[in-house]
Amino acid sequence: MTDLRVVGGELVPPAPRERRHLLSIADLDRDDVDRLLATAASFALSQARETKKLPTLRGRFVLNVFYENSTRTSSSFDLAAKRLSADTMTVKASGSSVEKGESLRDTAQTLGAYGPDVIVIRHPEAGAAEFVARVTDAHVVNAGDGKHQHPTQALLDLYTMKEALGRLEGLHVAIVGDVLHSRVARSNVLLLSTLGARVTLVAPPTLLPVGVEAWPAATSFDLDGVLATSDVVMMLRVQRERMSASLPEGARDLGNQFVPSAREYARRYGLDARRMAMLDGDAIVMHPGPMNRGMEIAAEVADDPKRSTIVEQVTNGVSVRMAVLYLLLGGAE
């Protein structure tokens, strides 16, 4: 199999073998995930103390490069690095020379010239993080590349499920909504199935990707029929910004190719109080954020003190990203 591919109009050079990155959930085996969760749990204890900063990565440099908007991922990587005493810098494409047309290769190599130990990158194109891993000397963490992967989101989701429910093996996880455009769904399906959970994707046919039959997950068009047996209901954001981008060339954006209307979508696939009442026992409701309140999730569900773990997901994101940075940069060393 050839190792040569083209991303962003550039030929991707072969990957150096010795370096470690987190580009996809597929990079992790079960032992890696167990080590990561255990490390995150010990960092979570340190985050509950009055003095939260640890000297662990003093002298190291974590560079965040964001080509797409972000609140949670960008801020929690920055905070995670700071809590480990690393130097941090965040560069956003907006306002940078990317807007003058500078290529991903030139931007990565320019910022790479500052000698970052880790580059955390978010980019709208699948494969961008892998590309940066090949053209710089840094460890690279994928903070979301197009519809492809968002590995640290899946890890923090997993951590949150384990914290809330005490186990992962045998859980039934319903992932609901815009699966087609979701890197969160792709990373979660892979991770959850590896860890022994059962996943059902619930979406209208227009929001399921071609080839979904090959994913390690069941599919359903009937949210009401799936809720009673779900331990976890993970609602996905309807990604309007990717909908016009994924139209065939020349097609006009009529705004309703994927969903008839926000109201109709909420009626069929939104999680409201009536549907939340169908959940069993300790079942939890998750959402990676940002939310379209009133569309995929009703406010009373998002804010439900018993079922919703949305705030915990954000809190856990810091400990999980501390663990990722720590383990990438040598762990026990």
Ligand code: CP
């Ligand atoms: N979940 C997530 O990736 O959120 P942000 O886009 O705010 O980083």
